[in-house]
Amino acid sequence: MDKLALGTLGQHLQSLRLAQGWSLSQLAAAAGIAKSNLSRLEQGNGNPTLDTIWRLAVQLKVPFGTLVAPIAVPLGEDGVEVRLLNQGKDHPQVDAYWMRCAPHTTRLAEPHTPGARESLTLISGHLEAGPEGDTRRLSAGDSLTFAADRPHLYRTGDAWATLLLSVVYHEEERR
Protein backbone atom coordinates (compact mmCIF):
# COMPACT_ATOMS: atom_id res chain seq x y z
CA MET A 1 0.00 0.00 0.00
CA ASP A 2 1.37 3.32 -0.91
CA LYS A 3 1.81 5.84 1.83
CA LEU A 4 -0.30 8.32 -0.09
CA ALA A 5 -3.48 6.42 0.57
CA LEU A 6 -2.67 6.19 4.25
CA GLY A 7 -1.94 9.87 4.44
CA THR A 8 -5.23 10.83 2.87
CA LEU A 9 -7.01 8.34 5.08
CA GLY A 10 -5.61 10.18 8.05
CA GLN A 11 -6.65 13.58 6.76
CA HIS A 12 -10.06 12.35 5.85
CA LEU A 13 -10.51 10.69 9.20
CA GLN A 14 -9.59 13.84 11.03
CA SER A 15 -11.74 16.20 8.96
CA LEU A 16 -14.75 13.93 9.37
CA ARG A 17 -14.19 13.77 13.09
CA LEU A 18 -13.86 17.53 13.46
CA ALA A 19 -16.83 18.21 11.20
CA GLN A 20 -18.98 16.24 13.60
CA GLY A 21 -17.56 17.89 16.68
CA TRP A 22 -15.87 14.83 18.15
CA SER A 23 -12.64 14.97 20.08
CA LEU A 24 -10.09 12.30 19.36
CA SER A 25 -10.56 10.78 22.79
CA GLN A 26 -14.32 10.77 22.48
CA LEU A 27 -14.35 9.12 19.10
CA ALA A 28 -11.84 6.49 20.15
CA ALA A 29 -13.91 5.68 23.22
CA ALA A 30 -17.16 5.56 21.30
CA ALA A 31 -15.65 3.31 18.65
CA GLY A 32 -14.08 1.08 21.28
CA ILE A 33 -10.50 1.48 20.17
CA ALA A 34 -7.43 2.86 21.91
CA LYS A 35 -6.90 6.53 21.31
CA SER A 36 -3.25 5.86 20.63
CA ASN A 37 -4.47 3.83 17.73
CA LEU A 38 -6.64 6.60 16.36
CA SER A 39 -3.95 9.18 16.91
CA ARG A 40 -1.49 7.17 14.87
CA LEU A 41 -3.99 6.70 12.09
CA GLU A 42 -4.78 10.38 11.79
CA GLN A 43 -1.09 11.05 11.48
CA GLY A 44 -1.03 8.88 8.45
CA ASN A 45 1.05 6.11 9.98
CA GLY A 46 -0.20 2.62 10.47
CA ASN A 47 -2.27 0.20 8.55
CA PRO A 48 -5.60 -0.19 10.26
CA THR A 49 -7.46 -3.44 10.58
CA LEU A 50 -10.85 -3.92 8.98
CA ASP A 51 -12.25 -4.06 12.48
CA THR A 52 -10.80 -0.66 13.30
CA ILE A 53 -11.95 0.97 10.08
CA TRP A 54 -15.38 -0.54 10.50
CA ARG A 55 -15.81 0.78 14.03
CA LEU A 56 -14.75 4.25 12.97
CA ALA A 57 -17.00 4.27 9.93
CA VAL A 58 -19.98 3.33 12.07
CA GLN A 59 -19.36 6.13 14.52
CA LEU A 60 -18.70 8.68 11.81
CA LYS A 61 -21.78 7.48 9.95
CA VAL A 62 -20.04 7.18 6.63
CA PRO A 63 -20.46 4.29 4.19
CA PHE A 64 -17.08 2.76 4.83
CA GLY A 65 -15.51 3.12 1.42
CA THR A 66 -15.74 6.83 2.03
CA LEU A 67 -13.12 6.59 4.72
CA VAL A 68 -10.44 5.19 2.51
CA ALA A 69 -11.40 6.95 -0.70
CA PRO A 70 -8.80 9.62 -1.15
CA ILE A 71 -9.87 13.22 -0.75
CA ALA A 72 -7.42 14.92 -2.92
CA VAL A 73 -7.45 12.26 -5.25
CA PRO A 74 -5.82 11.39 -8.34
CA LEU A 75 -7.53 14.32 -9.90
CA GLY A 76 -8.05 13.95 -13.58
CA GLU A 77 -5.46 15.61 -15.72
CA ASP A 78 -7.72 18.64 -15.90
CA GLY A 79 -8.18 19.09 -12.16
CA VAL A 80 -11.57 17.43 -12.06
CA GLU A 81 -12.42 14.27 -10.18
CA VAL A 82 -15.50 12.35 -11.12
CA ARG A 83 -17.04 9.33 -9.45
CA LEU A 84 -19.91 7.34 -10.85
CA LEU A 85 -22.56 6.95 -8.17
CA ASN A 86 -25.18 5.14 -10.13
CA GLN A 87 -25.47 3.87 -13.62
CA GLY A 88 -29.03 3.92 -14.84
CA LYS A 89 -30.65 0.84 -16.28
CA ASP A 90 -34.26 1.83 -16.82
CA HIS A 91 -35.88 4.24 -19.21
CA PRO A 92 -35.04 6.98 -19.28
CA GLN A 93 -31.49 6.15 -18.38
CA VAL A 94 -30.07 8.33 -15.63
CA ASP A 95 -26.41 8.34 -14.67
CA ALA A 96 -25.45 9.99 -11.40
CA TYR A 97 -22.03 11.39 -10.62
CA TRP A 98 -20.20 12.97 -7.77
CA MET A 99 -17.80 15.61 -9.03
CA ARG A 100 -15.12 17.75 -7.49
CA CYS A 101 -13.28 20.55 -9.26
CA ALA A 102 -10.04 22.16 -8.20
CA PRO A 103 -9.82 25.98 -8.12
CA HIS A 104 -9.22 27.81 -11.37
CA THR A 105 -10.04 24.94 -13.63
CA THR A 106 -12.36 24.70 -16.57
CA ARG A 107 -13.79 21.50 -17.88
CA LEU A 108 -15.43 21.53 -21.26
CA ALA A 109 -17.74 18.59 -21.75
CA GLU A 110 -18.70 17.13 -25.08
CA PRO A 111 -22.38 17.05 -26.03
CA HIS A 112 -24.30 14.01 -24.85
CA THR A 113 -26.90 12.29 -26.96
CA PRO A 114 -29.73 14.42 -28.42
CA GLY A 115 -32.35 15.33 -25.86
CA ALA A 116 -30.09 14.62 -22.91
CA ARG A 117 -30.43 16.92 -19.94
CA GLU A 118 -28.17 17.46 -16.98
CA SER A 119 -29.16 18.61 -13.56
CA LEU A 120 -26.65 19.45 -10.91
CA THR A 121 -26.64 20.56 -7.32
CA LEU A 122 -23.68 22.38 -5.88
CA ILE A 123 -22.68 20.98 -2.51
CA SER A 124 -19.82 23.29 -1.65
CA GLY A 125 -17.93 26.20 -3.11
CA HIS A 126 -18.80 28.20 -6.18
CA LEU A 127 -19.15 27.14 -9.76
CA GLU A 128 -20.01 28.55 -13.13
CA ALA A 129 -21.73 25.96 -15.25
CA GLY A 130 -24.12 25.40 -18.10
CA PRO A 131 -24.26 25.23 -21.88
CA GLU A 132 -21.46 27.08 -23.59
CA GLY A 133 -22.45 30.74 -23.84
CA ASP A 134 -25.29 30.41 -21.34
CA THR A 135 -23.59 29.56 -18.08
CA ARG A 136 -24.81 30.44 -14.61
CA ARG A 137 -22.97 31.22 -11.41
CA LEU A 138 -23.88 28.86 -8.61
CA SER A 139 -23.26 28.93 -4.88
CA ALA A 140 -23.44 26.03 -2.45
CA GLY A 141 -26.99 24.73 -2.37
CA ASP A 142 -27.98 25.98 -5.80
CA SER A 143 -29.35 23.68 -8.45
CA LEU A 144 -29.35 23.97 -12.22
CA THR A 145 -30.85 21.98 -15.06
CA PHE A 146 -29.89 22.45 -18.67
CA ALA A 147 -29.81 20.78 -22.06
CA ALA A 148 -26.70 18.66 -22.35
CA ASP A 149 -26.88 17.82 -26.03
CA ARG A 150 -24.51 20.61 -26.86
CA PRO A 151 -21.10 21.57 -25.46
CA HIS A 152 -21.25 22.65 -21.85
CA LEU A 153 -18.69 23.58 -19.26
CA TYR A 154 -17.85 23.75 -15.59
CA ARG A 155 -15.55 26.47 -14.33
CA THR A 156 -14.29 27.24 -10.85
CA GLY A 157 -12.93 30.47 -9.44
CA ASP A 158 -10.80 30.77 -6.34
CA ALA A 159 -12.50 27.93 -4.51
CA TRP A 160 -13.03 24.24 -4.78
CA ALA A 161 -16.41 23.08 -5.93
CA THR A 162 -18.22 19.84 -5.11
CA LEU A 163 -21.41 18.88 -6.82
CA LEU A 164 -23.87 16.15 -7.60
CA LEU A 165 -24.55 15.68 -11.25
CA SER A 166 -27.10 13.55 -13.01
CA VAL A 167 -27.41 13.03 -16.72
CA VAL A 168 -30.83 12.12 -18.08
CA TYR A 169 -30.68 10.56 -21.49
CA HIS A 170 -33.60 11.06 -23.78
CA GLU A 171 -36.02 8.15 -23.99
CA GLU A 172 -35.10 6.97 -27.49
CA GLU A 173 -31.39 7.60 -27.28
CA ARG A 174 -29.31 5.01 -25.51
CA ARG A 175 -25.60 5.35 -25.36
Added chain:
Amino acid sequence: MDKLALGTLGQHLQSLRLAQGWSLSQLAAAAGIAKSNLSRLEQGNGNPTLDTIWRLAVQLKVPFGTLVAPIAVPLGEDGVEVRLLNQGKDHPQVDAYWMRCAPHTTRLAEPHTPGARESLTLISGHLEAGPEGDTRRLSAGDSLTFAADRPHLYRTGDAWATLLLSVVYHEEERR
Protein backbone atom coordinates in the same frame (compact mmCIF):
# COMPACT_ATOMS: atom_id res chain seq x y z
CA MET B 1 -16.36 -6.47 14.58
CA ASP B 2 -19.11 -8.98 14.33
CA LYS B 3 -18.39 -12.28 12.72
CA LEU B 4 -21.21 -11.73 10.27
CA ALA B 5 -19.33 -9.07 8.40
CA LEU B 6 -16.25 -11.24 8.24
CA GLY B 7 -18.24 -14.18 7.01
CA THR B 8 -19.83 -12.22 4.21
CA LEU B 9 -16.45 -10.73 3.37
CA GLY B 10 -15.08 -14.22 2.97
CA GLN B 11 -17.97 -15.38 0.80
CA HIS B 12 -17.84 -12.26 -1.27
CA LEU B 13 -14.11 -12.55 -1.70
CA GLN B 14 -14.33 -16.09 -2.87
CA SER B 15 -17.23 -15.59 -5.26
CA LEU B 16 -15.47 -12.62 -6.83
CA ARG B 17 -12.29 -14.63 -7.23
CA LEU B 18 -14.04 -17.57 -8.81
CA ALA B 19 -16.15 -15.35 -11.05
CA GLN B 20 -12.95 -14.03 -12.57
CA GLY B 21 -11.36 -17.40 -12.93
CA TRP B 22 -8.56 -16.92 -10.44
CA SER B 23 -7.19 -19.67 -8.27
CA LEU B 24 -6.48 -18.83 -4.67
CA SER B 25 -2.76 -19.18 -5.24
CA GLN B 26 -2.83 -17.00 -8.34
CA LEU B 27 -4.76 -14.21 -6.72
CA ALA B 28 -2.56 -14.24 -3.65
CA ALA B 29 0.54 -14.05 -5.79
CA ALA B 30 -0.85 -11.28 -7.99
CA ALA B 31 -1.92 -9.26 -4.99
CA GLY B 32 1.41 -9.81 -3.29
CA ILE B 33 0.09 -11.48 -0.17
CA ALA B 34 0.66 -14.91 1.31
CA LYS B 35 -1.85 -17.46 0.18
CA SER B 36 -2.23 -18.64 3.73
CA ASN B 37 -3.50 -15.17 4.44
CA LEU B 38 -6.05 -15.25 1.67
CA SER B 39 -7.13 -18.75 2.60
CA ARG B 40 -7.90 -17.67 6.14
CA LEU B 41 -9.84 -14.68 4.94
CA GLU B 42 -12.05 -16.68 2.62
CA GLN B 43 -12.85 -18.98 5.52
CA GLY B 44 -14.25 -16.04 7.36
CA ASN B 45 -11.57 -15.97 10.03
CA GLY B 46 -9.18 -13.15 10.51
CA ASN B 47 -9.33 -9.44 10.38
CA PRO B 48 -7.53 -8.18 7.31
CA THR B 49 -5.41 -5.08 7.21
CA LEU B 50 -6.31 -2.14 5.02
CA ASP B 51 -3.25 -2.96 2.98
CA THR B 52 -4.47 -6.49 2.37
CA ILE B 53 -8.00 -5.45 1.47
CA TRP B 54 -6.64 -2.78 -0.82
CA ARG B 55 -4.39 -5.15 -2.72
CA LEU B 56 -7.22 -7.62 -3.19
CA ALA B 57 -9.67 -4.95 -4.30
CA VAL B 58 -7.21 -3.74 -6.93
CA GLN B 59 -6.70 -7.20 -8.36
CA LEU B 60 -10.40 -7.99 -8.31
CA LYS B 61 -11.14 -4.60 -9.85
CA VAL B 62 -13.85 -3.70 -7.41
CA PRO B 63 -14.26 -0.27 -5.82
CA PHE B 64 -13.13 -1.40 -2.42
CA GLY B 65 -16.25 -0.78 -0.38
CA THR B 66 -17.76 -3.51 -2.50
CA LEU B 67 -15.58 -6.07 -0.84
CA VAL B 68 -16.86 -5.48 2.64
CA ALA B 69 -20.35 -4.24 1.87
CA PRO B 70 -22.84 -6.98 2.49
CA ILE B 71 -24.41 -8.47 -0.60
CA ALA B 72 -28.01 -7.98 0.38
CA VAL B 73 -28.02 -4.38 1.43
CA PRO B 74 -29.26 -3.73 4.93
CA LEU B 75 -32.27 -1.56 4.33
CA GLY B 76 -33.32 0.63 7.18
CA GLU B 77 -36.22 -0.66 9.24
CA ASP B 78 -38.57 1.40 7.09
CA GLY B 79 -37.36 0.09 3.76
CA VAL B 80 -35.18 3.07 3.02
CA GLU B 81 -31.42 3.01 2.67
CA VAL B 82 -29.53 6.24 3.01
CA ARG B 83 -25.84 6.94 2.47
CA LEU B 84 -24.11 10.18 3.30
CA LEU B 85 -22.15 11.31 0.26
CA ASN B 86 -20.82 14.55 1.49
CA GLN B 87 -21.08 16.47 4.69
CA GLY B 88 -20.96 20.21 4.17
CA LYS B 89 -18.48 22.38 5.98
CA ASP B 90 -18.94 25.82 4.48
CA HIS B 91 -21.81 28.26 4.62
CA PRO B 92 -24.42 27.46 3.75
CA GLN B 93 -23.95 23.93 4.91
CA VAL B 94 -25.02 21.36 2.34
CA ASP B 95 -25.34 17.66 3.10
CA ALA B 96 -25.64 15.27 0.20
CA TYR B 97 -27.21 11.82 0.36
CA TRP B 98 -27.78 8.85 -1.86
CA MET B 99 -31.12 7.24 -1.07
CA ARG B 100 -32.89 4.10 -2.14
CA CYS B 101 -36.47 3.22 -1.28
CA ALA B 102 -38.12 -0.16 -1.51
CA PRO B 103 -41.51 -0.46 -3.24
CA HIS B 104 -44.61 0.48 -1.29
CA THR B 105 -42.84 2.30 1.46
CA THR B 106 -43.41 5.72 2.88
CA ARG B 107 -40.81 7.65 4.78
CA LEU B 108 -41.94 10.65 6.74
CA ALA B 109 -39.06 13.00 7.52
CA GLU B 110 -38.95 15.42 10.40
CA PRO B 111 -38.56 19.12 9.63
CA HIS B 112 -35.00 20.34 9.34
CA THR B 113 -33.83 23.66 10.70
CA PRO B 114 -35.79 26.80 9.68
CA GLY B 115 -35.02 27.92 6.18
CA ALA B 116 -33.62 24.55 5.13
CA ARG B 117 -34.36 23.43 1.59
CA GLU B 118 -34.07 20.05 -0.04
CA SER B 119 -33.46 19.36 -3.65
CA LEU B 120 -33.58 15.88 -5.07
CA THR B 121 -33.08 14.19 -8.38
CA LEU B 122 -34.65 10.85 -9.13
CA ILE B 123 -32.18 8.46 -10.68
CA SER B 124 -34.42 5.50 -11.23
CA GLY B 125 -38.00 4.42 -10.65
CA HIS B 126 -40.90 6.54 -9.56
CA LEU B 127 -41.38 8.53 -6.41
CA GLU B 128 -43.85 10.82 -4.78
CA ALA B 129 -42.11 13.38 -2.64
CA GLY B 130 -42.32 16.83 -1.15
CA PRO B 131 -43.74 18.70 1.83
CA GLU B 132 -46.65 16.98 3.49
CA GLY B 133 -49.78 17.88 1.57
CA ASP B 134 -47.89 19.25 -1.41
CA THR B 135 -46.12 16.26 -2.87
CA ARG B 136 -45.22 15.71 -6.51
CA ARG B 137 -44.94 12.58 -8.60
CA LEU B 138 -41.50 12.14 -10.08
CA SER B 139 -40.10 9.88 -12.74
CA ALA B 140 -36.48 9.00 -13.37
CA GLY B 141 -34.59 12.13 -14.33
CA ASP B 142 -36.96 14.57 -12.63
CA SER B 143 -35.77 17.06 -10.07
CA LEU B 144 -37.61 18.77 -7.26
CA THR B 145 -36.73 21.47 -4.75
CA PHE B 146 -38.85 22.26 -1.73
CA ALA B 147 -38.80 23.79 1.72
CA ALA B 148 -37.64 21.21 4.21
CA ASP B 149 -38.38 23.08 7.41
CA ARG B 150 -41.67 21.30 7.74
CA PRO B 151 -42.62 17.63 7.64
CA HIS B 152 -42.01 16.06 4.27
CA LEU B 153 -42.26 12.59 2.87
CA TYR B 154 -41.07 10.15 0.27
CA ARG B 155 -43.42 7.47 -1.01
CA THR B 156 -42.90 4.73 -3.58
CA GLY B 157 -45.43 2.81 -5.60
CA ASP B 158 -44.81 -0.52 -7.27
CA ALA B 159 -41.20 0.20 -8.12
CA TRP B 160 -37.93 0.86 -6.40
CA ALA B 161 -36.69 4.42 -6.37
CA THR B 162 -33.14 5.70 -6.28
CA LEU B 163 -32.38 9.36 -5.83
CA LEU B 164 -29.81 11.97 -4.98
CA LEU B 165 -30.79 14.27 -2.17
CA SER B 166 -29.14 17.40 -0.89
CA VAL B 167 -30.16 19.39 2.14
CA VAL B 168 -29.25 23.05 2.19
CA TYR B 169 -29.31 24.53 5.66
CA HIS B 170 -30.13 28.16 6.00
CA GLU B 171 -27.18 30.48 6.50
CA GLU B 172 -27.76 31.30 10.16
CA GLU B 173 -28.93 27.90 11.27
CA ARG B 174 -26.31 25.33 12.02
CA ARG B 175 -27.20 21.95 13.37
Added chain:
DNA sequence: ATAGAACGTTCGTTAAAAGGAACAACCGAG
Protein backbone atom coordinates in the same frame (compact mmCIF):
# COMPACT_ATOMS: atom_id res chain seq x y z
C1' DA C 1 1.72 -46.63 -11.73
C1' DT C 2 4.23 -42.67 -10.97
C1' DA C 3 6.37 -38.34 -11.26
C1' DG C 4 5.08 -33.69 -11.70
C1' DA C 5 2.52 -29.58 -10.86
C1' DA C 6 -1.08 -27.41 -9.29
C1' DC C 7 -4.63 -26.85 -5.78
C1' DG C 8 -6.05 -25.23 -0.85
C1' DT C 9 -5.02 -26.21 3.93
C1' DT C 10 -2.38 -26.00 8.49
C1' DC C 11 1.49 -24.92 11.17
C1' DG C 12 5.33 -22.21 13.67
C1' DT C 13 7.75 -17.77 13.27
C1' DT C 14 8.06 -12.90 12.67
C1' DA C 15 6.57 -8.38 11.97
C1' DA C 16 3.36 -5.05 13.20
C1' DA C 17 -1.30 -3.41 14.74
C1' DA C 18 -3.86 -2.52 18.90
C1' DG C 19 -3.92 -1.74 23.77
C1' DG C 20 -2.67 0.82 27.96
C1' DA C 21 -0.21 3.89 30.86
C1' DA C 22 2.45 8.04 31.31
C1' DC C 23 3.25 12.44 29.44
C1' DA C 24 3.23 17.67 28.56
C1' DA C 25 0.05 21.20 27.07
C1' DC C 26 -4.09 23.46 27.51
C1' DC C 27 -8.39 25.19 29.52
C1' DG C 28 -12.02 26.38 32.76
C1' DA C 29 -13.61 26.55 37.62
C1' DG C 30 -13.06 27.55 42.20
Added chain:
DNA sequence: CTCGGTTGTTCCTTTTAACGAACGTTCTAT
Protein backbone atom coordinates in the same frame (compact mmCIF):
# COMPACT_ATOMS: atom_id res chain seq x y z
C1' DC D 1 -2.87 31.21 41.20
C1' DT D 2 -4.00 26.32 41.83
C1' DC D 3 -6.50 22.10 40.92
C1' DG D 4 -9.08 18.80 38.27
C1' DG D 5 -10.34 17.58 33.73
C1' DT D 6 -9.47 17.31 28.97
C1' DT D 7 -6.80 17.55 24.95
C1' DG D 8 -3.50 14.71 21.76
C1' DT D 9 0.97 12.55 21.77
C1' DT D 10 4.63 9.00 22.81
C1' DC D 11 6.37 5.36 24.71
C1' DC D 12 6.31 0.00 26.05
C1' DT D 13 3.70 -4.35 26.10
C1' DT D 14 0.59 -7.60 24.35
C1' DT D 15 -1.94 -9.48 20.85
C1' DT D 16 -2.43 -11.00 16.30
C1' DA D 17 -2.23 -10.53 11.23
C1' DA D 18 0.92 -11.76 7.69
C1' DC D 19 4.51 -14.63 6.16
C1' DG D 20 6.75 -18.87 4.51
C1' DA D 21 7.41 -23.65 4.60
C1' DA D 22 5.43 -28.10 4.86
C1' DC D 23 1.46 -30.77 4.27
C1' DG D 24 -2.28 -33.88 2.14
C1' DT D 25 -5.02 -33.72 -2.25
C1' DT D 26 -6.28 -33.94 -6.80
C1' DC D 27 -5.42 -34.16 -11.69
C1' DT D 28 -2.61 -34.71 -15.74
C1' DA D 29 1.04 -36.60 -18.42
C1' DT D 30 4.45 -39.73 -19.24
